[in-house]
Amino acid sequence: MVTKKPDTEEQAGxxxxxxxxxxxxxxxxxxxAVVTVFSNFxxxxxxxTYGQPNRFSVGRPEDYPPGARIALEGRxxxxxxxxxxxxxxxxxxxxxxxxxxxxxxxxxCPCHGSHYDQxxxxxxxxxxKHLAWYQLNLAPNGELEVDKDSEIEVGTYxxx
Amino acid sequence: xxxQTTTSPWKTLTALPENVWRSVFRNPLPISxxxxxxxxxxxxxLHIHPVKVHRHSLRATYTWGLGLIAFFLFLILSVSGVLLxxxxxxxxAQAYDRMLDLRGTVAFGIFLRNMHRWAAxxxxxxxxxxxxxxxxxxxxxxxxxFNWLLGxxxxxxxxxxxxxxxxxxxxxxxxxxxxxxxxxxxYAPVFGKQIRFILLGDSSVGQExxxxxxxxxxxxxxxxxxVLVAVHFWRIRxxxxxxxxxxxxxFTPDGVPVSASQPALALAAPGxxxxxxxxxxxxxxxxxxxxxxxxxxxxxxxxxxxxPDRSLFSWPNLxxxxxxxxxxxxxxxxxxxxxxNAPLEEPVNVMHPPNPAKAPWYFLGLQEMVSYSAFWGGVxxxxxxxxxxxxxxxxxxxxxxxxxxxxxxxLLANSLFLxxxxxxxxxxxxxxxxxxxxxxxxxxx
Numbered sequence: 001m002v003t004k005k006p007d008t009e010e011q012a013g014x015x016x017x018x019x020x021x022x023x024x025x026x027x028x029x030x031x032x033a034v035v036t037v038f039s040n041f042x043x044x045x046x047x048x049t050y051g052q053p054n055r056f057s058v059g060r061p062e063d064y065p066p067g068a069r070i071a072l073e074g075r076x077x078x079x080x081x082x083x084x085x086x087x088x089x090x091x092x093x094x095x096x097x098x099x100x101x102x103x104x105x106x107x108x109c110p111c112h113g114s115h116y117d118q119x120x121x122x123x124x125x126x127x128x129k130h131l132a133w134y135q136l137n138l139a140p141n142g143e144l145e146v147d148k149d150s151e152i153e154v155g156t157y158x159x160x
Numbered sequence: 161x162x163x164q165t166t167t168s169p170w171k172t173l174t175a176l177p178e179n180v181w182r183s184v185f186r187n188p189l190p191i192s193x194x195x196x197x198x199x200x201x202x203x204x205x206l207h208i209h210p211v212k213v214h215r216h217s218l219r220a221t222y223t224w225g226l227g228l229i230a231f232f233l234f235l236i237l238s239v240s241g242v243l244l245x246x247x248x249x250x251x252x253a254q255a256y257d258r259m260l261d262l263r264g265t266v267a268f269g270i271f272l273r274n275m276h277r278w279a280a281x282x283x284x285x286x287x288x289x290x291x292x293x294x295x296x297x298x299x300x301x302x303x304x305x306f307n308w309l310l311g312x313x314x315x316x317x318x319x320x321x322x323x324x325x326x327x328x329x330x331x332x333x334x335x336x337x338x339x340x341x342x343x344x345x346x347y348a349p350v351f352g353k354q355i356r357f358i359l360l361g362d363s364s365v366g367q368e369x370x371x372x373x374x375x376x377x378x379x380x381x382x383x384x385x386x387v388l389v390a391v392h393f394w395r396i397r398x399x400x401x402x403x404x405x406x407x408x409x410x411f412t413p414d415g416v417p418v419s420a421s422q423p424a425l426a427l428a429a430p431g432x433x434x435x436x437x438x439x440x441x442x443x444x445x446x447x448x449x450x451x452x453x454x455x456x457x458x459x460x461x462x463x464x465x466x467x468p469d470r471s472l473f474s475w476p477n478l479x480x481x482x483x484x485x486x487x488x489x490x491x492x493x494x495x496x497x498x499x500x501n502a503p504l505e506e507p508v509n510v511m512h513p514p515n516p517a518k519a520p521w522y523f524l525g526l527q528e529m530v531s532y533s534a535f536w537g538g539v540x541x542x543x544x545x546x547x548x549x550x551x552x553x554x555x556x557x558x559x560x561x562x563x564x565x566x567x568x569x570x571l572l573a574n575s576l577f578l579x580x581x582x583x584x585x586x587x588x589x590x591x592x593x594x595x596x597x598x599x600x601x602x603x604x605x
Binding site: 041044045046049050051054073074095096097098099108109110111112113126128 | 336339340342343344346354357358361362363364366367368372510511512513514515516517527530531532533534535597598599600
């Protein structure tokens with residue numbers, strides 16, 4: 001009859017070949033499990049998205065007369081022009097991503113009642129942050145280009 | 161004689177129905193204890209049950225059948241869900257039209273959608289009530305800590321399954337509920353934005369999100385839940401059946417069982433009465449009735465010999481109770497589905513959120529908290545609550561008060577739980593009835 005060695009004795013013993021192999025294979029199995037989980041996450045994190053591009057043209061500066069505040073709903077931005085200064089302010093509420101509507105005093109969100117002033121600074125409600133201002137550029141063809149991937153400081157206007 | 165072994169073709173033919181029948185249904189309806197035992201361990205679908213079950217587990221006022229109702233709702237959801245999959249297309253262009261088709265052209269389409277929607281709402285509620293039952297009866301205490309963990313996992317998966325199902329009709333409610341919900345995920349620390357991006361497959365809710373939520377809803381989550389449900393049930397057996405107070409296993413001096421004042425659901429067949437009546441006084445399990453090999457196994461399973469036998473045969477006591485719960489559950493879902501249609505709002509309009517945009521009712525408590533602080537309401541407090549739930553059996557190590565509702569020994573724990581529960585229900589009620597446009601306080605009257 002085979003007598004099983006007590007566990008304590010096995011653990012206390014010298015480093016045997018069996019133990020080294022057990023450690024190595026255990027390490028290998030755990031390692032491959034981690035790699036598998038990691039690669040699955042890499043797989044489901046999309047490299048390309050099929051939605052709207054984050055850089056797009058919004059027309060020529062002349063389309064926005066001084067004093068204009070024109071919301072481009074499909075792009076979720078509001079184009080603001082004061083004199084020769086232009087800005088693209090996000091109309092996505094920083095609270096939970098609803099679309100804010102512009103009012104005389106600024107912007108207000110229908111979902112949880114956040115209010116913003118004309119520059120997108122929070123004046124009331126649960127919004128934790130001001131509305132984003134996006135980088136504006138003048139493309140070589142004379143059209144304005146908004147880049148929603150690069151946010152800029154509030155009050156940083158683009159001069160035309 | 162060789163005639164006896166080689167039967168004639170005619171005989172084979174006439175005996176065919178009976179032979180087929182007997183090969184499928186090997187046991188006749190039981191008339192003896194051996195037969196009653198056999199039904200439990202020779203039938204694949206019944207063998208998850210023990211042969212005998214403690215009277216205390218059969219008491220309807222102890223469990224209210226909540227775990228089983230949740231399971232049967234899960235079955236109804238699986239069946240109606242698979243049927244709905246035959247007509248549904250997870251595409252932003254088609255999903256809403258398919259909803260209209262279910263309403264208008266598909267036979268029983270509207271009815272199946274109603275069943276699926278109401279059973280889903282019911283499951284969220286019943287799973288929570290089941291969790292409350294287990295808490296208030298102290299049933300999570302050793303050796304049932306791990307089953308409590310599985311249960312909390314199932315509760316969270318139920319919420320997530322319901323949430324992913326919400327987007328699929330692609331109506332205004334769906335779209336904005338998911339927009340709000342995934343934004344909440346975006347507030348999680350460090351990985352929030354990444355989680356949101358992976359969940360949506362894009363930077364905003366669109367076709368990718370619809371496809372992802374569909375896959376989660378019809379494959380990933382149901383499979384995960386089925387596995388957890390199986391382990392959850394298995395652990396009930398391994399932990400010695402449902403929880404019960406220790407007095408239930410004590411001998412009583414006058415021969416009257418502790419539970420005699422409240423007789424369990426005794427549905428014994430006439431021939432069995434004499435037998436079930438016999439062990440009530442707490443006569444020890446006799447040597448004859450010791451469960452073979454189980455006597456050698458360590459742990460909290462059937463203890464033979466040193467406890468009074470207050471168990472009843474699962475056939476018919478447990479099975480009839482289960483059948484009744486099943487029928488009541490199905491009847492309830494059918495009845496609600498006949499009288500109430502599942503809501504369907506306008507098709508998605510990305511430009512114009514409804515005002516107020518409300519999440520599904522079970523998340524309205526969350527949304528109410530989110531309206532005060534996005535991080536604390538949406539991530540901080542829920543995370544703390546879930547962690548407390550998960551760690552509960554390892555924090556509360558006092559052994560007393562198991563197996564009884566609102567036991568005095570558990571006054572503190574029960575009061576804390578009820579406070580949390582009432583607070584959350586209160587927030588849900590405020591979010592549902594007292595919030596109007598711009599999430600401003602309105603009176604429902």
